[in-house]
Amino acid sequence: MALLRTETLTKAFGALTAVNGVTLEVQAGTLHSIIGPNGAGKTTLFNLLTGQFPPTSGRIVFDGRDITRTPAHRIAHLGLARSFQRTNVFPALSILDNVWIAAFARGRSWRGLVWRRSDRYTEIVERARAALADVGLADKADQPAREISHGEQRQLELAIALAAAPRVLLLDEPAAGLSPDETQKMVALVRELKGRYTIVLIEHKMDIIMGVSDRVSVMHFGSLIAEGTPAEIQRNPEVRRAYLGGMVAE
Template sequence: MADILLDVRGLVKTFGALRATDNVYLDIRAGETHAIIGPNGAGKTTLIGQLAGNIRPDAGGIHFDGEDITGLGASARARKGLARSFQITSIYREFTALDNVALAVQAHAGHSFRFWRPASKESTLRDPARTILHDLGLGDRADVQAANLAHGEQRQLEIAMVLATRPRMLLLDEPVAGMGVDESQRMVEFLSTLKGRQTIILVEHDMDAVFTLADRISVLVYGQVIASGTPEEIRANPEVRRAYLGEEAEA
């Protein structure tokens, strides 16, 4: 199929006796929002780490837009358009929000062997960064040091940085984790505006967010994909209910 953007074939990652990723196959279609759910310890973050290039798989391959990227590191994959957010917010805490996003713009604006002109005066970096901050509702927080932003704002800032790299695919690891109800609702609304325009892999525990946003869902249990399908199919799948959703309902 021509419209498969990310093709994961037989991915395996073990940590000692633990098979964190156990022969995972996934194909992510261009333009879809594909959620990966699963109980704690199912290996979701490990899987994202392998897709983003932070963790090297033991076996299997990853193809992005038809190209084998299994051997590429995180920065090379980011330059190809795979951008990730982290479960634990990863931003530049001592820089302003605007600096954070401008750096992400800079990373995709040619080489950075420019030694003299202050980066803070380069409108080609600052203007797009301002626009993205504005889109995420952080427009009036641009000059605040990132460490002084509220937790939810920091999560938003990280998404802003991810978008500033003009990615072809987003890997979002629990984007609403730790957010308040209002904040998480706003984030879900924002992410839904990206639907169709962006290809997104979404790892998330918040089932409301998942069922609102996802076009397809894959369920990961003990490192294995036990089911893959539309939200309706997943909801109706007895194996999933037993392994995961039921467990949630009991808790």
Template sequence: MTAPLLRIEGLVKRFGGLRATDGASLSVQPGEVHALIGPNGAGKTTLIHQIAGALAPDEGHIAFAGHDITGWAMPRRVRAGLARSYQVTNVFDRLPVRDNLALAVQARTGTSLRFWRAARDEGERFAAADAVAARVGLADKLDRIAGELSHGEQRQLEVGLALATAPRLLLLDEPMAGMGPDETARMMAVLQGLRGEVAILLVEHDMDVVFRLADRISTLVSGRVVASGTPDEIRAHPEVRRAYLGDEVPA
């Protein structure tokens, strides 16, 4: 098997006497969609925070693309190809869609200080922004103010902001949260379009979405990964059904 793009081993995060993650371990292969599921309070968002660099683990290790990144700051992780979105929409709501994406491209590429290149660099950034907008289904919304977009469109833009950093791994924390059926279908189409190009670690409560999108699924219960496998393996896993899925498993 190909070496994992991401491997976490024994991650522990304590908040006082609470272990939000308690020896969590999993791996993500290049190009795969890997879903992380579990009941509320299982530690999923805390785990994503540790992988992204927003929280430092108290114990354990995080390896990405063959490097131990456990002690790396978040900007260094982004430059290495690890990007994330959040449960709450996080966009520049007073700027147009194109400017939102151009700023994300600029954060990845940097800005030249040589004035004679400034116009060309700006054109390249906006061309890159337009290409990302097309990938996330917002090609016809480039001039719309981000704060005027629908909730689902703002979530698509947020995925675009992460995608504009040219990641190798996207961490998506409940990208379908608060969406109606049509918006969910559009987001699923966006993520399907990224399959094989960029790895995705997806936290999601919609089990229909999870079982339709994921190549592999890991289940987190009380801060520990109790099972990892294909959708069919997770669907049939007795401990997962008992701890979380129950009657929610899609047929």
């Protein structure tokens, strides 16, 4: 059964229909990629899935439950965590606090919210440190987030999503703006997370997509124009015309 499903999901901003009748099924335990040229509506789709804004029409079903108009802060508690395309961390807070915040949000109880010292929540601290270890930032825990490199901020971005103990991980271009070296590291990281989480991945870089995805959906001008395994997508003539062009021509 699909863990996350959308039914003819549509979002219009005035005359612009950014997401147009998208019906998508993400199977539990898989890595499902969404590709498409710039402005195809991929990030808008993520914003709809995580409740950043409500859709114009259509439905979103997560684990058999309709979450269509659920506000963002509730969706996080259901186990849908996302990373952002443009780095979106808490700059003045330490790396550890960045992740701690996400871990605490999903904690079992908020007892002591205004009184208990935050470092006394050992279980939360451990989960935060584990998320940092997963992305390889454990040794920088005490540095403020604004002082680390762009590549490390991308890793932190991912760690914040992981610390929320998600059931579905929505990754919005995790390798955006990374050097080839850093991109390789990020690919290895995503590969490692695959299987542990159900992942929906938006990506531009084809080499990443084709290597790690179980399924690929292609978006173009707000609509899904194809879906299949990476191999099927690479052979699909419509996809080639719309997006891949010369990139897989060889």
